[in-house]
Structure formats: C-alpha cells, structure tokens
Amino acid sequence: MIEKRLLVIDDNRDLAELVRRVGVGAGYDVCVATEAVQFMEAFDSFHPTVIVLDMVMPDTDGIQLLQWLVDRRVTARIVVASGFNPLYAKMAAKLGTAKGLVVTYLAKPFRLQELRAVLHQEAA
Template sequence: MPSNLPDVAERRALQLLVVDDDATQRSLITVAAKHAGHEVTVAPSVAEAIEKLRSARFDCVTLDLVLEDGDGIDVLREMADAKFAGSVIVISGMDGKRRSAARSFARSVGIELQSLPKPLDLAALRISLANLGKTAMGLPAIHTWGGVATDAIVERHRA
C-alpha cells in the first residue's frame, strides 16, 4: 500500500542550538538530540549564543533562562531582532511562573516557545524533539495524554 509519509531517507536532521551554562544539562540535551538524529551546537553563555545565532541558522534553540553572563530573555530578544523562525524549548529550573512569563514574552515578539522544567525529563524532551522533526516534515505532532504518546489525528477522530 503506497504511503504519503516521507521516506526515512528524506528526513532532514534538525539544527539545534543548546544554550545552557550547566555542563551536565548541556550533555543530556546534546546526547538526546544526537540520538534522535539531530545536529547540535552548544553555547554555554548568552554571548556565545548570540554569536552562534548571528553566524548560523538553527531550527530549534533549547534555552536555559538563567545563565552566568545574563538572562535567557536576552537571547530571546536577539532572536526576535533577527526574525528567528525556528522553535524554542526553554529548559529551566525557574518556577512555572517565570517560564510562563518567558513564553508570554516570546509570543509577544513572534516566537513560539514551549517549556520544560529542570530536572529535565528526558522523555518529555524526546517528545518535544520528535514533534519538531515531524512538523518539519509536514506530519502531525505527537502529544502526551495521560502519560501515553498518542497521535493528534487519532484523538481528533475519536470525537
């Protein structure tokens, strides 16, 4: 039976920028992203993140909100100024209120942002990365529901 789904060979590795000053967190995110087949660049500071954003194109940025040389919001401002068209996943130990404020700011400047708390749940990160890969190929995103990954289309047809 013919399929309209892209062949595995057609899948393009996403270009990710991992911005986190914690070496352990950078490593966890990098390993998970590379395991999913993505290309990863790391930036342990606001200054390096801005430099890398100015010199390369990224499909996604994972961003800690608290960095040694500044705030993740500074990186979001730079992304807005550069008309960044990719996705942002905030991965931060800040409380939900601060992550929500970052999401509101990002949306106000035209950036779609999702948020994951620290300590990082690798399963949640894998789902977020899978969603990015699927939507980049024009496929429906995976959502979690009751702790189980389900296809959004199946859920729509249950109604």
C-alpha cells in the same frame, strides 16, 4: 529529508551535554553554548531549527536572549527550559510567543522522555 539543527544554551555543562546527546539521538546536528556570546556567534553560523534556551544564567537572562532572537526574526522553534521559578519561564514563553516566536516550555528537572517528546514535535 529536512535538516534538523539544535542549538543549546545552558551554563550547566552536564545538562547541556545531556541535551546534546538526546538531540543527536533524535537526528539533530547539535551545537552547544554555555555563554551568551558563544550562543550568539553559533547562532549566526549554525542556523538552528530548534533552540533549547536556559532562562537563568550568570552572564545573561533568557528574556534578553529571547528579545535578541525576536530582533533577528527567528523562525526556529524555541524550548524555554528552567529550574528557576516556573512562572518566570512560562511568562518568558508567553512573551516570546506574543512577539512572534514559536516557544514551548520545559520545566527542569525534566525527564528524558519529556525532552525527547519536545525535540520530536513538529514546528508549528
């Protein structure tokens, strides 16, 4: 069986916890970060297969983190999640894809079944 590791970064602790619970229910080992530094440290030791990435946070921007992931030649599937301007998040997803990442978009607020469906998708 393939190991499934989900790394979540979201400054909203309640939402991050919700994503963690859904991830565990979908069979993932889950690590949650609420700040960019935590995320970067966890990434290096956790080796995620899927990343749920909030686009707008107080200490960083999702575009910066996407570029950081590009620089590391990440093969994990990335789920860009945002409740901010949907055009911004969709543009970020397109940018990440253009730079070689496997990126999908999930609009906040999302339904649990939408999150479950995204987590159950096979990597492209």
